[in-house]
Amino acid sequence: MNGWNHVEKETCLLKTKRELGLFSxxxxxxxxxIGFEIFILLNYAYFHLVGYGIIWALLLAxxxxxLIMLSYCELGAAMxxxxxxxxxxxxxxGGFVAFISGCFRWLASEFSAALAAVSFTQQLAHFFSIIAPxxxxxILEHAPLIIIIxxxxxxxxxxxxxxxxxxxxxxxxxxxxxxxxIGGLLHGTNPPGILSTPSLESLPSALAAVVYxxxxxxxxxxxxxxxxxxxxxxxxxxxxxxxSALLIIPLYMGLAYIGVSVVSxxxxxxxxxxxxxxxxxxxxxxxxxxxxxxxxxxxxxxxxSLSVQSSISRGMSRDKYLPKILLSVHRRFGTPYVxxxxxxxxxxxxxxxxxxxxxxxxASIGSLIVFAFVNLSLLKLRKEKPHMERPFKTPFYPFxxxxxxxxxxxxxxxxxxxxxxxxxxxxxxxxxxxxxxxMTYYLRxxxxxxxxxxxxxxxFGIGILxxxxxxxxxxxxxxxIFPFIxxxxxxxxxxxxxxxxxxxxxxxxx
Amino acid sequence: MNMRIRRILMVTVGVAQSVTALSxxxxxxxxxxxxxxxxASLNIPAQRLYFYVLTLLVFGFLSLTxxxxxxYEWLESR
Numbered sequence: 126m127n128g129w130n131h132v133e134k135e136t137c138l139l140k141t142k143r144e145l146g147l148f149s150x151x152x153x154x155x156x157x158x159i160g161f162e163i164f165i166l167l168n169y170a171y172f173h174l175v176g177y178g179i180i181w182a183l184l185l186a187x188x189x190x191x192l193i194m195l196s197y198c199e200l201g202a203a204m205x206x207x208x209x210x211x212x213x214x215x216x217x218x219g220g221f222v223a224f225i226s227g228c229f230r231w232l233a234s235e236f237s238a239a240l241a242a243v244s245f246t247q248q249l250a251h252f253f254s255i256i257a258p259x260x261x262x263x264i265l266e267h268a269p270l271i272i273i274i275x276x277x278x279x280x281x282x283x284x285x286x287x288x289x290x291x292x293x294x295x296x297x298x299x300x301x302x303x304x305x306x307i308g309g310l311l312h313g314t315n316p317p318g319i320l321s322t323p324s325l326e327s328l329p330s331a332l333a334a335v336v337y338x339x340x341x342x343x344x345x346x347x348x349x350x351x352x353x354x355x356x357x358x359x360x361x362x363x364x365x366x367x368x369s370a371l372l373i374i375p376l377y378m379g380l381a382y383i384g385v386s387v388v389s390x391x392x393x394x395x396x397x398x399x400x401x402x403x404x405x406x407x408x409x410x411x412x413x414x415x416x417x418x419x420x421x422x423x424x425x426x427x428x429x430s431l432s433v434q435s436s437i438s439r440g441m442s443r444d445k446y447l448p449k450i451l452l453s454v455h456r457r458f459g460t461p462y463v464x465x466x467x468x469x470x471x472x473x474x475x476x477x478x479x480x481x482x483x484x485x486x487x488a489s490i491g492s493l494i495v496f497a498f499v500n501l502s503l504l505k506l507r508k509e510k511p512h513m514e515r516p517f518k519t520p521f522y523p524f525x526x527x528x529x530x531x532x533x534x535x536x537x538x539x540x541x542x543x544x545x546x547x548x549x550x551x552x553x554x555x556x557x558x559x560x561x562x563x564m565t566y567y568l569r570x571x572x573x574x575x576x577x578x579x580x581x582x583x584x585f586g587i588g589i590l591x592x593x594x595x596x597x598x599x600x601x602x603x604x605x606i607f608p609f610i611x612x613x614x615x616x617x618x619x620x621x622x623x624x625x626x627x628x629x630x631x632x633x634x635x
Numbered sequence: 636m637n638m639r640i641r642r643i644l645m646v647t648v649g650v651a652q653s654v655t656a657l658s659x660x661x662x663x664x665x666x667x668x669x670x671x672x673x674x675a676s677l678n679i680p681a682q683r684l685y686f687y688v689l690t691l692l693v694f695g696f697l698s699l700t701x702x703x704x705x706x707y708e709w710l711e712s713r
Binding site for chain 1 (some may be wrong): 704
């Protein structure tokens with residue numbers, strides 16, 4: 126007997142066609158993993174954190190990723206349903222934990238989308254710095270505006286339901302990266318010092334770099350979100366995840382090897398590491414090609430992240446954790462336009478900040494919290510639902526999920542001890558967001574109508590107070606509290622608040 | 636109250652309150668970051684700045700929630 130409800134399973138699988146074989150599944154995993162991150166995240170890690178040790182950091186990040194993905198393999202094969210990790214955690218823990226993890230998964234997607242938008246402007250500036258030197262300054266100065274325009278375009282295309290070109294982009298990237306690696310090897314690269322044994326002193330920086338570059342790997346989990354389309358999921362999902370996870374390590378290490386061979390860590394840290402490496406190996410054409418590839422990758426990732434965030438918010442709305450308005454579907458295009466617009470607004474705000482390092486850590490931290498919960502879910506489901514059908518079992522249980530959980534926690538808190546300001550800012554924001562999420566959950570539990578009455582009462586009271594104080598100030602009895610707000614406007618705001626408060630209070634009693 | 640009038644009031648007041656709330660929030664940010672040299676133009680003393688910003692933020696968020704509640708109710712009643 127399966128550990129989860131058959132009715133739920135049938136509902137989730139209803140009207141979906143399982144059409145993706147192993148090749149398509151691996152491509153799907155790779156398209157999730159190979160993205161704009163490699164074009165942007167290596168810069169800070171290489172120039173500021175770990176230097177030549179970047180290769181070891183990538184290897185470590187790849188191995189930790191495999192450790193965590195083993196839990197995804199087991200759960201993805203056992204529950205090939207819509208919702209991915211959110212569904213696993215909900216099955217294991219239910220309500221509160223699922224809500225928290227869903228929120229963090231959503232936030233991670235938002236940070237990734239914002240990072241992709243920032244990455245696009247950087248690649249655009251780099252592209253123009255090669256073909257029309259001087260114009261990049263104009264692009265960088267107007268980056269927030271470009272980001273808002275790009276997100277708006279993607280928001281419109283998401284609402285219209287334009288499909289992504291994931292697999293095609295992956296094949297182009299694989300070809301491009303292979304050309305760079307082979308070109309670099311033929312170029313006669315001889316990187317200094319990268320094969321020396323990593324010292325204990327460099328370990329903190331290396332771990333910070335692991336946290337920072339981790340988003341380059343874990344994108345393959347997007348595969349489980351589309352598990353419902355995979356043929357023979359019991360076999361193809363674990364194979365797809367593990368093959369993608371294994372293939373990505375030598376690819377990234379190869380690129381980093383070529384990169385560190387031709388770009389010194391002492392060079393200008395504002396440059397784009399991979400683009401510079403491509404320019405040195407393949408000439409100006411390499412720079413143009415990689416800048417173009419970076420732009421395409423950023424736009425593709427932006428589209429994917431916007432879709433993922435809307436899928437998560439709809440899933441949570443379906444489970445009544447978020448307002449059901451997020452489930453609204455556009456009459457003409459049949460797409461979840463409310464969820465897309467809501468997420469896009471957050472992406473525009475985050476993207477306008479433009480702080481790449483902060484966004485990079487933010488995306489990583491959000492995901493690491495979810496990974497910790499996924500590993501815990503596996504442990505709980507093995508214990509409580511031992512007879513659940515499991516086509517794939519994580520090897521060395523329970524050590525693997527425990528190690529996966531511990532590594533997630535270590536990577537989560539480690540940059541804090543290192544004192545990296547960007548990591549600290551992201552973690553502080555994470556704590557603040559957690560408080561906000563928990564508060565939202567409890568407000569939700571208070572009940573919509575009680576909350577509406579409470580807010581209505583507060584507004585009604587504020588309206589009366591504001592009108593009264595303004596009238597007293599106008600007659601000269603007291604001095605004005607907000608002298609910069611003209612009295613007629615203050616009275617108008619007070620009246621609006623009063624009427625709104627009254628309407629909110631009496632909404633359910635009429 | 637007549638339902639039709641109530642519905643018109645809900646959407647009118649809801650939208651007006653939401654717009655007011657958003658303007659308040661934007662104004663709070665402008666004030667805090669002193670964009671367009673607004674602190675000097677409005678003669679706002681530095682010691683009262685945080686009081687103003689905090690009050691505007693609290694009022695803004697509360698009004699936005701209230702306004703959105705009304706708009707949402709109106710959408711549901713359509």
